[in-house]
Amino acid sequence: MDAIDEKIIAELTRNARIPHAELAARVLLSRNAVRQRIERLERQGHIAGYTIVRPGETAGADVVSALVLVYRQDRMRGGDVLAALKRIPEVVTCEILSGDFDIMVRLEAASLERVRGIWEEIAQMPGVRDTVTALTLSRVVNRPRGSASSAEEE
Structure with missing residues (x-):
């Protein structure tokens, strides 16, 4: 993982639904390059999944x-x-x-x-x-x- 991967993960942590185009603008890459990096991070296990947290629930209660x-x-x-x-x-x-x-x-x-x-x-x-x-x-x-x-x- 490099500094750009770290920035991508930080942005996805803040908002997992951020559009690739917006994420690309924030990390100064093309939309396609961001998509490829996200897929690689998923394959390597750096991104293990995305979750839904409802109001009043605690994320990761079973962790x-x-x-x-x-x-x-x-x-x-x-x-x-x-x-x-x-x-x-x-x-x-x-x-x-x-x-x-x-x-x-x-x-x-x-x-x-x-x-x-x-x-x-x-x-x-x-x-x-x-x-x-x-x-x-x-x-x-x-x-x-x-x-x-x-x-x-x-």
């Missing part, structure tokens, strides 16, 4: 979510770890941190077994020294990007 905090062996030369994390479709967020941990990864997977498999994959990556994993028990706030007023309560 297992986890945080994996990663210690790298070398903070300054850990690009291979980041590249490998980008290739895992269930990684929905990957952030470089200051402080004790180097990377925070949020996973959203179809099962606990898949979370365990991804954790094992991350722990065995060259350049990873250690990991700490926490499963999400419940989501108290789930705000769409750019929205400060759409909190969910339990």
